[in-house]
Amino acid sequence: MTDRIKELEHALQEAQKSTGGASGSHPLLRPSVVKDDDGEQLNLQTLFDQEAEGISDAIGSLSIGIDGQAKYHGESAGSEYFQELLPPEQNERRMLQDAKNLGLPYEIVDLCNAFPFGLRDCPYTKHQFVSFLPTRERALELAELYYDNVAWMYDPIVRNDFMTTIMVPIYGNTGIVNVDSVHSHRISVFFMLLASGILYDNHPSAAVIAEQYRALALASFGLDSVLQEATCATVQALLMIVRYIYISDRTNNETRWLLVGMCSRVAQIIGLQRDSAGWNLGHEEIQRRRVLFWEIYTFDAWTSVVNGRPPSLSINHTDCRFPDDLDPTLKPSGNVEMGWHAWKFRYSAFCLSISVQHVFSARVPSYSTVLELDRNIRKFPLPNHLQSPMQVSEAGRAWSSERTRAMQQYCALCVRESNLLYIHRSYFAQATREASNNPLTHKYAPSVLAAYRSACRLISSLRGLYAVHPLATSLQWFFWSGIYSSCILLGALVVESPRCSLARNALQELDQALIFYDEGSVNCRPPATITMLQKLRQRAFATFTAAQTGILDRSSPTSSNPSAPDELEVLGGRKSIITNKSPSSSPASHATSSPHCGTYHTLRHASDDFIKQFGSANPSLMEYYGALGNPGLVLPATKDFDMPYVGDQTSGEYSLSPLSGSEDYNTPSQSFDLGQHIDSMTYGDNQRTQPTYQQSGRSETIQPRQPDLQRHAQSENIPTREYNQEEIWRDFISHLGMSRPNQS
Template sequence: MANSPPLMSFSMVLANTEELQNRIMTLCNRIRDLEHALETLQKSVSTQPHPLLREDQLNIKIDLPPPANPSATTDSSSGRCSSLRVFHEGLDPMMSSKGDEALVDAFGMLEIGPHGETNYLGQTARSEHLLRALSKSDTLAPVPPPRLSPRIVEFSLSDLSGTNIDIGREIYGYLPPLSEAIQLCEMYVPTPPTSFSRTISLPRTELIDDVLETVYRAGAFEHLRDAHNLSLLFGVFAIALILDPTKKNPWSVRARECYHLARAVLGIISPLKKASLAAIQALLHLSSYLELSDWEGTGPNQGWLHIGTAVRLAYGIGLHLNSKRWNVWDPEAKRRHRLFWQLFVQETWISFFLGRPPTMSVVLTDCPYPQDEVVGQDGQKEMSYLTWASQYSLLLHDVMGVSLHSKPYATILALDRRIRDFYVPPSLKTVFGAPAGVESSKLMSQLLCLIVKESSLLNLHRPYFTQALHDQPGDLDTHQYIPSVIATYRSAWRVIRSLALAWRDQGPSVARIGCAWSPALSAALILCVLVIRAPSSRMTTSALEELEVVSQLFQDAASSSRFAQSMSGAVMMLKRKAQTAIAGNSDMFSPEVCIVTPADLDSLSGRTHLVAHPLPHSTGFTELSAATTSESSPIHPTVAEDMRSFGVAEPSQFYVGDMDTPADVNTPAELPGTDYGPISDFADFPATFPALDATWQSFVEHLGF
């Protein structure tokens, strides 16, 4: 072993982590029993605690690094007892405090392949990405479009750059006739624009006059003034083909062709050498295309990298600054400002749904918000979806920031209040179940606005929901994190019901938007975990009903939505698991009932987790964990009202004040035995028992491995 390569040694350790974890848990139980026996014996002979049971002996101090020779100081029962007791009870040895500053174990999933290839998915990552990481199946390579020559496909997948006129001419030859190109542009910029188009698209005049006309007037690749416009145009075509309402199967080979053609142009004229607004817009569209076409959750990294490149280019050309300081022509300045905030929104949300830190920072930003007010139904001007999304993204940065730093529970509840009270323009407020004929674009704007807010709330409360179920699943009503339990349940309820109503009213449009289906999968996960971990909860009956609703929804949509089709198996499995738990099947995690283990459920909820893909001859993966406690704090009146409805606790225990419930809160469905039911937050996190934390190597050394 001494001469083995470091990677081989690391892989051998990871291959046995599951067996090692079981041994650790056995030792934990044994040592805890010995501690209790020693405590009982000591009480019978003395009123003083035994020296080995002093608090300083039972906790590992952060300023005590592990000794070079473990046997020198840790062979005593007290040394091993403290390490293993802290691990068994779910406390991070480096965070032994039980105050507000204790970290909740929700750092996400680290995936390591047998040859060192690594991928990280944070605690807010979408559930289908986590499911994909946990699965043992290999990722299928994308099938290249049959019409394109191999050199175009290879060039589009390469990060190498260099002018190649021959390939450029070949790419230019794939442009559709002008009449068809105009038709695709009309589909891309609908009237009225959707929330999606507002966050990435160009205005109609800019698209037609500055991009389409410029490309077609050139007549040949070598005559293009800015070849990046050609890349942008193919990106527009790819998205238009995905969103084309006349196509029953929008995930066509032709859309994939346009994506490869757009990438190939950027390979010929690299934006890394010659940055332009068109290049940044092209990368933004490529990332958006991957988001719209990635129904299997297999390609989020490429879109994230496209956005990352676009962000670097944007800073490189000063998009983060107010262009009017340089007396830039007003239309050009507005274009730059709009593009910066489009990029800011897209980069923030793709980072959020991958659980990764955003690159862009508002601290160093001097770019004014886009001036694109819209006229509401009452004839009054109101902020556009892009302006609203830009401002909300700033708040989302604060939500993402709490996952990596210990925060008092009061801070979490204060963020909850900010999210719930964040202003939503009247035209973007959710009003589902309206009479037939509601514009598809308006309904989708409302749905996506709701999902963004509910996703934020869910991911904010999810770790505390997890901790409450872990600490006292049989008595949630008295747990200090009961506001988070209620808020998380509200999220699952609202997401499922909103998607069901949107599917009923505008099924073809909803079928094509993956970010509408992913939260519903997360909601099902939340409800399943609630039923399994807290079967005696007052919310169990309604949770089972919602699992039935969401499973039926995915079944109905599977034939026309690839997103629903790819997730329907997981949703059905979660429903069966919950039903089995209530039926009293003690073997509900057997392979015959479900292929997902309790540890997998914890990983899907965002708990700290290491997935080590073994070499072909071995298997195994490892988990990590921690815990936290906190004080109750003022909570939003919406959650307080739900607490009254469930009778779990008097809101006065958590919230002091006389505030009215916001008028824009949707009335939830009636729940059995209550007058009020939960609504309002996206889902993604379940509860869990402790697993290995970041001090894994220290535990291995202490155990002699």
């Protein structure tokens, strides 16, 4: 077809020449044109160039190796991932466990090396794994460790499912091993569960045994190639492998990223994105598929945000309903609150999904959209048992004495505050650079405060959790990653805006957070992170001191190597191209831990300096906090970002009333009707009504489009806002011309 078109164009050209046509080319040979509403002709290339002006300037960072190897992280990426892009101070080989060094037979090593696709013609069988299975009693011990220490956050195979589909078929009632009826991918799930569980065992060889179980999981996964068949167990195994790598090897991010993508693709192959109720499957299979989809969706979405790369799954491509809540909490009053996993799935669908669309839109949405997203995140209801105190305890709140419950308390806070940090960070960077003397006068002043307060909240709350459950907290890198990003933000505020009224407090927070991070994260952090924070603290202190003495020189280089990239440019997500002479590696850190945690310094919101600063604040700042129900601009770090309290419920139903802009949701006495806004779920007689979402009636529309959340609900007759294609397109076009100022 292309050749034929070229022939016709050539013939038309020749015909025009032979007939002595007028000067200029034939209309059909001119560049493609369209007409606007007034009939004016517009060149398509011109249109594209105009639209391209709306593309975000904060496109992230690209690392290019000497042979063309490339690695990209977008502007939302977690700071520790940007650190991988910086030129290394020294070369260091990654110490990765190799299956051939684990004392396993050749057949197992061969299969392990073929992961994830397996061998083309596999000569091995499941029976070659029987000798590596532990006793039934030991398997149950490790399973208990897994569910206590790992599955509290992500639980792709719930305990009852594990027992009925894996433990009983393998061990039966006698404890004698038999794998004849167990699919190889379920064997992989079993070994992966054992590997994850033993990481938390006090066995002296736990780390080595964990690697052996991991190798056995990879090997058994390859017995039946994923290219030929896939089941729910296939997806479970892949997600559990990713989680194991996250826990045990902080240097292996790219392996995790690729496997998450593969996991998502396999999930789509077996149709997890579509709800299973219409296929007349059994109740257990339907619940298994729903649990698995929402675990994958949540993990994929969050992984994409912290890596700064688009996700594999989209909320707009699924109608999968939420699974049954297997862990509801009974209040003393007899009313019921949703459990952690049920809340997590709903937050992912209603908040994280929209954040993902916002973060990865190449064309920048309006700033009002960002603030509306901010408000939706803050007002998303949180059950009482998941609310966390600011420090060790406070009136009406305390950390649970049960370790896993306390972890879930902080995780709920960490997810929300980190989410806010990521959506505001690029605006924070622009404000602090473009209005360095007083970023609170900048049009993005709300983002400055929002990011600063989220950073303080992440740090102070984790300090409280650490005081109650130090060992468990010290092993959760997901928590410490938020502290690392918070420290980067605090340091950036001081370096970029040392004369800002927040700078002194930010430097104090950074000092205390650095001591805390050094002590608490030693068991799980990437080795180079503490060195990076120490350098940033030195730079922040020097800049602040110079600003206070009046000798600050903004033109002086920030790096001893003028040709090297500015670390804050890279860590802040700004456009950077970094050329490495060798593959990136992280320098080792030998910083000693401090036994002292320090005292948390809250905002001096009552100080004259603070009030004076707000006296000249940008009007958008006043509007922002007025819309949050805090028109007096009272900004205590412990309260104004709290989730609304869930009031008493009746008949065992969740309830929350829609929030108006004038409501002060810091007041504990207020009650909310959770059923009208998020969810209606009745417990009793095996009847469970799935959640629905109702718009709060705001006139401002979030763009990109909010997902059609009615598809995720079993409850009918819920009034949800439907958008036609014209409205979607009109909103989309209206945002194309709204670009941010160039970042300096």
